Amino acid sequence: MTDSRPSLRRRDTDTLHQPWRALRRLAPLVLAGLASCASTPSDERLHSTLWVQTSAEYGVITHQVFHMAKQALEQSLLTATDEPAPALIIDVDETVLDNSGQTARSILARTGFRRDAWRAWVNEASAPAVPGALNYLRHADQLGVTVFYVTNRSVELEPATRSNLDSLGFPLRPDMDVILTRNERPEWTRDKSSRRQWVADRFRVLQILGDDLADFIAVPPGTDAEVRQQLAAGRAEWGRSWFMLPNPIYGSWERALTPDGTTIFDSSMEQKFRRLETQ
Ligand SMILES: [Mg+2]
Incomplete structure (x- = not known):
C-alpha cells in the first residue's frame, strides 16, 4: 500500500x-x-488588390473597355443633333482613379476600411489613373462631349478630387462644375439617380461608365445578389452606351453577400463561404 x-x-x-x-x-x-x-496580413482583399496592381490582365481589360466605349462614342456622334449638347457620365473611384494603393496600405496596416484613412488618401490627391481612362476621356473632350464625374465621394472631398483629376490631365470644363459629389445638393444622395437625371435634363447623355451596378441603375440598399443579377441582365445598353470596368476589390456586390453590413474581416467570411458555388 x-x-x-x-x-x-x-x-x-x-x-x-x-x-x-x-x-x-x-x-x-x-x-x-x-x-x-x-x-x-490576412485580408480578403489581398488577392484582388495584387491582381489589380500586378497582373497584365487587369490593364488589358480596362483598355478593352475604354476602346469599345471610344468607338461607340464616335458612332453615336455620327447621328448627333446639335441640341441638347452631348455629355457622358463617368464614375471616379476604380473607373477613372485607381485607389488600390489605399487598399494596399490598409491591408498592410491590418485595419480594414477606415473613413479617416480614406479621406487622408483622397486629400493626397495623387491616385493614379485607371489604365486607358485618360486617353478615352481626352478623346471625348476633343469630340465636344462634356464629361461629368458622378462620384460618391462626399462634397468636402471635391477640391482634392478635382486636384487629382486635373494633375493627371483629365478634362474638366472650366465654365461649370462637372464633378457631382454626394450631398453637394440635398437631393444628391448615395443613390446616383438624381444626379444622372440632373445631367440628362441638361445634356444628351451618350454613355455611362462605372465599376458598380449602382453607377448605372438604382439598386436599393439590401438588394440581394440574385436580384442584382436580374436587374443587370437583359439590358441592351451594355457594350453600347453602358460600359462596366472591373473592380474585384470592393463594391455593392460585396454588401449584397453580407447583409448585416460586415465586410472584409472574419465575420463576413462565414457568410461568404456559404455563397460559394461548387457546381
Ligand atoms: Mg467606383
Missing part, C-alpha cells in the same frame, strides 16, 4: 503536468505562428 502511494502520486503529478509540458513544447510554434500573423 505504501509503495503504491508514491507511484500513484507520481502518476497524478505526471498527469497534472502533461498539459503544461505539452504547452511548453508548443510554445515556440505558437509564438512563431503569432509572429507570422503579425508580419503577414
Whole structure:
C-alpha cells in the first residue's frame, strides 16, 4: 500500500503536468505562428488588390473597355443633333482613379476600411489613373462631349478630387462644375439617380461608365445578389452606351453577400463561404 502511494502520486503529478509540458513544447510554434500573423496580413482583399496592381490582365481589360466605349462614342456622334449638347457620365473611384494603393496600405496596416484613412488618401490627391481612362476621356473632350464625374465621394472631398483629376490631365470644363459629389445638393444622395437625371435634363447623355451596378441603375440598399443579377441582365445598353470596368476589390456586390453590413474581416467570411458555388 505504501509503495503504491508514491507511484500513484507520481502518476497524478505526471498527469497534472502533461498539459503544461505539452504547452511548453508548443510554445515556440505558437509564438512563431503569432509572429507570422503579425508580419503577414490576412485580408480578403489581398488577392484582388495584387491582381489589380500586378497582373497584365487587369490593364488589358480596362483598355478593352475604354476602346469599345471610344468607338461607340464616335458612332453615336455620327447621328448627333446639335441640341441638347452631348455629355457622358463617368464614375471616379476604380473607373477613372485607381485607389488600390489605399487598399494596399490598409491591408498592410491590418485595419480594414477606415473613413479617416480614406479621406487622408483622397486629400493626397495623387491616385493614379485607371489604365486607358485618360486617353478615352481626352478623346471625348476633343469630340465636344462634356464629361461629368458622378462620384460618391462626399462634397468636402471635391477640391482634392478635382486636384487629382486635373494633375493627371483629365478634362474638366472650366465654365461649370462637372464633378457631382454626394450631398453637394440635398437631393444628391448615395443613390446616383438624381444626379444622372440632373445631367440628362441638361445634356444628351451618350454613355455611362462605372465599376458598380449602382453607377448605372438604382439598386436599393439590401438588394440581394440574385436580384442584382436580374436587374443587370437583359439590358441592351451594355457594350453600347453602358460600359462596366472591373473592380474585384470592393463594391455593392460585396454588401449584397453580407447583409448585416460586415465586410472584409472574419465575420463576413462565414457568410461568404456559404455563397460559394461548387457546381
Ligand atoms: Mg467606383
